[in-house]
Every structure is written in structure tokens, then in C-alpha cells.
Amino acid sequence: MTTSLNRTETELPPPKGKLRGLLAHPRLMHHNRLAALVVALNLAYVYAGRPLSDRSLGHAALANLALAVLIRQQYVVNLLFRLATSAPTHWPLRLRRTLGKVYHFGGLHVGAALAGAAWFLALTLRTTDGPLAAVSWTLTALLAVIVATALPPFRSRRHDAFERIHRFGGWSALALFWTHTLMAAPGPLSLSVLTLVTFSVALPWLRLRRVDVRTERPSRHVALARFDYGVTPFAGSSTAISRSPLKEWHSFANVPAPGESGFRLTISRAGDWTGSFIDDLPSKVWTKGITTAGVANIEVLFTKVVYVATGSGIGPCLPHLLAAQVPSRLVWATRDPRATYGDALVDEILAVQPQAVVWDTSRDGKPDMVALAYAAYRDFGAEAVICISNKKLTWQVVHGLERRGIPAYGAIWDS
Structure with missing residues (x-):
């Protein structure tokens, strides 16, 4: 497999400064800043509203609950992306690079969930009515479990358990919120907000359906799943x-092909579920809700972009490469690409990206992805780099480029 880059060592420019390096660090990413902002606004409300009545505590808890739920709603997510990516490319790069961080919206979910749980605990501590107190403490305990199991150490090690606790615990918490609200003589505002939150939670499940899927397995590492059930995302x-x-x-x-109905998914062996999918090649699967925007949608904010992918990270990049809405250059590092993904997929990629940098790790070893990304960014004259890889390498590339003043983007594993 040939590449369009000279394989000699690429010298990276020096970091821009300590402040930029600090702000580019994953611990200070926009997701965490948004979470901190929500918490800070709640603290400001505490300071400005002292002393707070029980009604104020209840409204604050409900407002944060609503934000935590609605910001994850699929229609809201797509709206956020649409608004953020509507900026024209003649706007200053400083502004566009900030809008590109729209996918960090999960920080609002985290901050609101933490604040909402704290507000409800404060309200519970004031509750003296026996039956209402029982509901309050049950809900408080449930919220504590949901928050604790959503913390990164638990979520990363036991993601399946986190997902089930979040789903069933969330549904139970919503039911208890309704119970608590109805027992506490609610006003029209509380009922309206709870109705909206309930509808938001139920909406994706109202679109639950079992659909046909045609799968092929180019190798033991990958399955290509094809769908055509009336939806072209x-x-x-x-x-x-x-x-x-x-x-x-x-x-x-989703990997839609221009001019064709349906879409494909590239499923790589990365755990028990994906492994069994590749081994079994099921003929039917369940879907729910609507398709939602992902990180790479921010490409339209820039005049040129570089896509950096490793392994099956090529999947999220492929639809953008095929659509060619924005001039782009691909850097893809993977083991034996033709043997792993099949000639058809590799040829499809090279047909739209003849200058792609395709690094065969089984032949050439693991490359310095930051250096490869920078070289492509420099040679192509790009404005931004979008990285689709595993968590460690994504953060390495994004942080490595951002601290050098280069707009860089990648998944943040916040769900």
C-alpha cells in the first residue's frame, strides 16, 4: 500500500505556550468546561436567591433534570449541530474552531445531572411529611446510584452495567419524580416540564422496530452491515x-452511498457484542429513534480538513469522503487493509482519495500519528484535523495538535 507522504521523520512545530497547552488538555476540554459552567450557574442561583423556599428548590431540581434529559434528545442534538455548523467559512477561524466543539454538549448533561441531584437532596432534607419523605429519599438514593455509576471509572470498566442502570434507573427516577410532584400539589409549570421530559424519553422508543440487515465478513475483524428499510441517513x-x-x-x-438508498455500518471486533455480531452475522436487528449527527459533521465549518483514522475508524470518515462536500485528505493507519476490510472497500476509498496516506501497521509498524496528521495538515493546507480512533490515540492526536495551535477534533467518550 503506497502513501502520498514522504516517510522521513516529520518535525513537529513547538507548542504555542503553557496556557494553550493547559487549555488543550483533556481535563479542561469544552465538555468539562460546560459541566463546570452549569454547576457555577446553579451556585450563583443559590447565592442570589437566599433563602430558598421549598418551591424554589423543587423548580431548580426539575429545571436541571429537564436540561440533563433534553440536551441528549436526538432532535435537540441534530438542532445543535445544525446551528453550530451554519457558520460560513469566511468567519474568523477562532470562532469557527470554537463552534466545532459543539459535540461537547454532553457537558451540559453532566453538569445539570449533578446539580439536579444536589437540589433534590436539599429538598429531601427539608421534607417532613412521611409518605412524601419516603418517595424523596428513594429518589435521592436512586439518583446517587445513577450519578455514581456514570463516573468514568465505573462507566469505562462496566459499560453494559452503566447503560442498563442509566436506562432503567432513569425510567424509575422519572416515575418517582412524577409521584413526588403529584403528591406535592404541583403547579402547571412543573406538570408541563415533566410532560415534556417524559415525551422526550419516550420518543425514540416510539420508533422502535426490527429491520432486515445483510452482512458480509471481509475478515474475522470486521463485518459490513447493509440496511435498506426506507431510511437513507x-x-x-x-x-x-x-x-x-x-x-x-x-x-x-452510517455510510450512505451517494445516489443509493439505504446505508452501511462498519462493525469492528471491539468487545463481546461486536464479536458475537461478526461471528453470527444476524439477519435482523433492532433500531430506534432517528439518526443523529456525529463529530465529523463539523467539517463544513472549514475550507479543508484532514481525516485521521485508525482501524475501523475509517467507518465514520467514509461517508464524508464519499460525499466530498469539503476538500479533504485521509490519513489511515490499519493492519493489512485489504485483508482486513476487503478489496472493494479499500478500492472505494482510494477512488475518492487517491492521495490518501494509508499506513499498513502489519508491514510498517505503528506510526507517530501526531506527526502524520501534522504533515498532512501542513502539506494539504487544511484548517482542521478530525481524528477517529480509540480513546488514547484520539486524545493524543487532538491534544498534540491543539497545543500547537491547530484546530483538532475527536470523540470524547461521554456516553
């Missing part, structure tokens, strides 16, 4: 699929 969106809808869901990037 937009490039850069993702679809959640399941073989058991009450247990676990997995999202994959």
Missing part, C-alpha cells in the same frame, strides 16, 4: 442498533 450521522433492545445498544457511523 445523512453523511456523518450514526444509528444505534441492538439484538436485545432492553439490554444494550451500540451506535455506529
